[in-house]
Amino acid sequence: MHRELITFEIASQIFALDIMAIREIRAWTPVTPMPRVPHYVAGVVNLRGSVLPVIDLAARLGWAATEATPRHAIIVCQVNGQSQGLIVDSVSDIVALNTEHLQAPPTAGQDEVIPFLEGLVAIDERMVMVLDLHALSASGEHAFAA
Numbered sequence: 001m002h003r004e005l006i007t008f009e010i011a012s013q014i015f016a017l018d019i020m021a022i023r024e025i026r027a028w029t030p031v032t033p034m035p036r037v038p039h040y041v042a043g044v045v046n047l048r049g050s051v052l053p054v055i056d057l058a059a060r061l062g063w064a065a066t067e068a069t070p071r072h073a074i075i076v077c078q079v080n081g082q083s084q085g086l087i088v089d090s091v092s093d094i095v096a097l098n099t100e101h102l103q104a105p106p107t108a109g110q111d112e113v114i115p116f117l118e119g120l121v122a123i124d125e126r127m128v129m130v131l132d133l134h135a136l137s138a139s140g141e142h143a144f145a146a
Contacts, residue, residue: 001098002096002099003018003097004096005096006093007091008073008088008092010061010066011089014123016121016130017130017133018133019094021133022077023076025073025074025075026075026085027073028069028071028072028073028087030068032044032045040055040057040065041053041054042055042056042065047083047085052083053084054074054087055084055086060136071089072087072088074086074087074088075091077133079133079136082137097123102130103119104119104120105119116136117129118130
C-alpha cells in the first residue's frame with residue numbers, strides 16, 4: 001500500500017505526516033498566548049474567523065521551545081475532528097511511501113519522541129520519523145480552543 005507524506009524539519013531532524021491529515025501550510029503568523037495551557041501550546045491564531053490552537057511541535061516532542069521567526073511555518077492539520085496548527089522549522093517535500101518500508105520505532109533512544117512515532121523510513125538516504133497525529137493529540141489538553 002502506498003501513502004503520501006509531507007516532510008518537514010524540526011531541530012535539524014526530518015519528520016513526516018500523512019498528507020491526508022494536512023489541510024494547509026501557512027506562513028508564520030504570530031500567535032496569541034493563552035493562560036494555563038500546557039507548555040507546548042504556543043497559543044492561538046485566527047484562521048478565517050476560527051480560533052486555531054497552535055502547538056510548538058519541538059516542545060511537544062520534549063525539545064527546547066521554538067523561537068519562531070518569519071522563516072517558520074504552521075502546518076494546519078485535522079485530527080479527531082479538530083483543526084490544529086503545528087509549528088515547524090521548514091516544510092520540505094511530498095514523498096510517496098510504500099507502507100511495507102515503514103519500520104517500528106526503536107525501543108531505546110529519544111524517549112520523549114518515540115511515543116509520538118508511527119515509525120521510521122529511509123527516504124533518499126535520510127532517516128525520516130513519521131509522526132502519529134493521534135498520539136500527539138491523545139492528551140486532549142489543547143482542546144480548549146475547539
